[in-house]
Amino acid sequence: MAAVVAALHAARITQGEEVARFEQAVADYVGAAHAVACNSATSGLWLAYRALGLVAGSWLWTSPNTFVATAAMALQCGARVRFIDTDPASGNLSLEALQAALEQAERDGTLPRIVVPVHFAGRPCDMAAIGRLAERYGFDVVEDAAHALGARAAGEPVGSCRYSAVTVFSFHPVKAITTGEGGMALTQRADLAERMVRLRSHGVVRQPAQQQALGGWHYTVEEAGFNFRLTDFQAALGRAQLARLDGFIERRRVLAERYRKRLADLPLQLPHREDDASCAWHLYVVQFADSAIRRQVYERLIEAGIGAQLHYVPLYRQPLFIGAGQPEDFPGCEQYYNRALTLPLHPQLSEQEQDRVVTLLAAQVKSICDATSQGGSMPEQGVV
């Protein structure tokens, strides 16, 4: 708050010094050469897609298990969207499904211009494998890392763009750090950074040589952009938040581990894996035996004032994407969608609050088990 107030006392309150400092801080944190701050991750995705030349008629492929913006920004570019099935355990893009779709598309001449892996719940996709496919099939990769600031993929921070052209972060209040609203696009490529900077601010270009010749007021506009700028006081908040990021993630990790211990004996699938250390724990998602049980547990938690949630209704089920496939085309995503529930997980969650979630959930599952014990089935307990 002190940082925000100080920024409000500065001579300039929208995009200025503080934005530049915040960009540098995030670029340093993830190891990227360039950072372009903007007013949301949604804007950042649009900037990335446009800078990479996504135009009418071209294809963007992504996961259906994501927030609508990932795919909607492709529609805003006039492009076509194809969804690739997800892994039912992690909710991330299925590499097998991606490989199969690429082989088919190569035969049909419908290869994508851009593929967008979403690091769902803060667990990174296999970027090295996606990078190999990008090389083989000639598409660009944009990482939707709205859940994954602070996560690591293949030993590197998400955002280093080792296997992608651009990585986009969100600073919406539910994400790892916040600027109220805000986002950032990271890249190693100067040409992409330059174009994103231009598109972020109306497509305006100021060239010193031209200003010298024609007058200092001169600028040139060659393509239509937007006003996607972040304010300096938001950037000041972002930089103060970034200093606390590792602590936030550590707290999420401790709480995730607590969930694991306390839920271990219930007939649930838990999200833990060997690569837990690389996960930013944006969401804690458990999976039930079926959608009826999930619904009952959800209702019980909501009734008790607990913010359970489902991430996400698959995008092919939204009217906006009619024509982009039927549920039966996505068995992995459907399985996940029918069984998943997100439990509260954030740095301010107290252990007492977490225990209350666990107690209510356990009681509800137990009462369903008892009611169905004459022949109903529950899944085997365990960890995915």
Ligand SMILES: *Cc1c(COP(=O)(O)O)cnc(C)c1O
């Ligand atoms: C939050 C989110 C976005 C959009 O972020 P905004 O900053 O709110 O625009 C995009 N993709 C995913 C996966 C998200 O979770």
